Amino acid sequence: MRLTTYTDYTLRVLMFLAVKHQTGELATIDEISRSYQISKNHLMKIVHQLSLSGLIVTVRGRTGGAHLAKEPAQISVGQVVRLCEPDFALVECHEPGKETHCAVWQACNLKSGFRRALDAFLMELDRMTLADAITAPSVAASLLGVELGNFKSIPIRAAPSPAAQPKTAARPKVVRASPARVAAKTASAPRGAARKTLKSQA
Secondary structure, eight states, X not given: OOOOHHHHHHHHHXXXXXXXXXXXXXXXXXXXXHHHXXXXXXXXXXXXXXXXXXXXXXXXSTTOEEEESSOGGGSBHHHHHHHHOSOOOSSGGGSXXXXXXXXXXXXXXXXXXXXXXXXXXXXXXXXXXXXXHOSOHHHHHHHHTOOOTTOOOOOOOOOOOGXXXXXXXXXXXXXXXXXXXXXXXXXXXXXXXXXXXXXXXX
16 A cells, blocks of 8 residues: 555645744745745645645735644644545455455455554554654754744743742731720729820820
8 A cells, every 4th residue: 555645745744834833933835845845836735735624724925824733742644644545445345336346255354354454554643643753853854944943932930829928927906096985084084093094195
């Protein structure tokens, strides 16, 4: 079994976008075409189909381009291959409606073996993501002509918890007596004590 050229080019486009994803910048068809030496006409069709499938996002305009719609680790190679390949009929009897065209079909066990082999093939591709497809991102970026030096990660600082915030010293509570309460207390106290009370209130 051999994958089509369309599938091959689609995987190359996604791998380029996965490398470019680290910079946070858009990738243009011109960039991809120069890196892989692939015709822009082929790439325009591939980028359009990838945009319709929701795997990438395209931005129009002079400063536009394309970028992945998800993280590279969230896009499986098996998903891409299934999207691009027209069918996976390894032999004629796997095609719907053609099972009985072979004289030995009822006694043949090859069809079951081929199906198990295809399932194992796709299962292995399902386990691999775009992130897994690039073993050395910096080397891949150098080979593709992508500058990674512009990428800067901005650390996110969490707000301090209430327990970590400094506690302010409690201010003493001042209780002021009302004039009526002072007058009542003065009237009921002895003369000497009344003078002391009035002096302290002055």
